[in-house]
Amino acid sequence: MLIALGQRKRKWEERTKDIEELASQYQQKPLCSHYRPLLSKPWQPSSIWKLFHRQIQAFNFAKNCKEDVHVFALEKNAENKQRFYLVTTYTELWFYYNKHYETSLMHCYEVIPENAVCKLYFDLEFYISTNPGADGQQMVAVLIEFICKKLKQYYGMKCSSEDVLNLDSSTEEKFSYHLIFQLHNAAFKNNIDIGNFLRTIFQPAILLIKSKDPLVPEEKVVSTVSQSYEDTSYLPSCLENQIVTKDMSQSWQLNSHRIQEKETSQQTENPNLSFLIVNGKHGGKQLFVDLGVYTKNRNFRLYKSSKAGNGVILDIAKDNKFVPETVKNTSIEEQYFLSSLVCNVRFSNCLKILSCDNLEKTKEKSVCLDGSLSRSSSVPIGGCQSSPYPEIDNFIVSLVSKDNIQGGIRQWNYFSLEELLVYDISKYRWCRNIGRAHRSNNIMIIVDLKREIWYQKCHDPVCRAENFKSECFPLPSNICLPFLFKEDEDYVYIMDGNGNIEEKANMHKSTGLPLTAKHEKMGQNQRTSSVELDDELDDICFLEASEDVELADAVTNLHPHKNWAVDEIPDELLIDALKKQEVDEVQV
DNA sequence: CAGCGCTACCACACCCC
């Protein structure tokens, strides 16, 4: 007994000694002593890499992070499809992912947060055995052409197959594609709205499928296809005769009239949607486009990832025509990776947010943040629509309720990349640029959840031309995320050098030392976002995520045309800014 | 110790003709 205890004690002492030795090594030779993500390449990893068992814990942690972090889901393996939730930045994920395809990161999914602005994306699939002769690539081409046409029709967006990233994950059994639209200066309000949009434009096909269901009475069925002018030779032989009657066509027109008040004149252009319909695995008709992927917090498989239990990765398809712009010091592969991320959408003044309410409500709207493009059919949303943060909404309403004017929130949009809430204000038009209210243009208030600040921007063309952005004001602490979300860190996992996930105490990733609250909050002043990858960034994007944020902001205000990283700002400018802003207790 | 968000489907209760 005593001997065993003695052995245990010695083992424990050895282990403690090893850890202490390792810790002193890291202290002497820190891994990230000169980390300057905007300057040095190859860059070094930041410290944000945390795994959680529960999605909610991952989101709560991410919301308290100062970096551009995102939540990803990892499938463990084929036997155990249990999922973990990883919080990290795009850049850091790529850094490890790129090297560890065959480890824990091989089954990795982007979590598309509910309410987050995102790109138009598609999951396409059909079983090859039940669809003999179906030409998947040709069907994809027709689909893209159709979607581009509808984007033009509904939102005035111009795009072509060259703006669509085609990813292929097909097997001998199943044709499987992902499409990610890279629209210029436009994105959808959230993935629910994408679903609404697609259900609207695919409605004839959806109803046609339902009509094959004996439970649906035939007279309720509406469809399109008055003229079937398109080549259907790529269709599976079983679908060649799926042409719908003229009565159905009229029905669709009626129905469509209710859906889109202004579009009745265009109905004659409706193409044959039978290209959308395929045979299911066990018979029955289904859509080529999976409409089940537009739900809250949807997991969408990453470029180069495979499903657990199936070795087929999502790779650039042979027929892909999208080529990302090359960016200095980054590989084309990384650019493809960033393009494939559905939520990698950066806020800017000219970004058009596309939205679509669900079919029952039958309202269509498209709003441009710069106000320069006309809004389509719908009425503006009346009153105050609440965002996921009612406390912040209340604060915004209090900001725009002054001088006997009761302003309101016309609409809000959430950018998960930078954690920005962009509020379009109604009724209240006071602009800090001109020192009075605009006559006809509305203002917006941007809440930066990471920097815990808010500022005003403007829809007015003159203010826009100046790229006006007001001073930054601190958010009251009781509406900041750390206050609203108390993070749960009971279970923290890290990945070892081989990319394997191990359960660990709550440790600092680079040093292996226990992580203190201060480390957490400081985030080591590191920026690993795609900031340095995008030449056309809005000024708001450059100088953030640091302890010195206010100072950096002050410098930006003084020198709006320079874009410095926090640690690049010349000392004299910092001092100027200090004087101007009377910022205390800032370490230069 | 440990996934999440649906939808389709089923059983059952209640109501009306």
Added chain:
DNA sequence: GGTGTGGTAGCG
């Protein structure tokens, strides 16, 4: 027989 509700298996 029609309609509403609540629970859940199983899909994506």
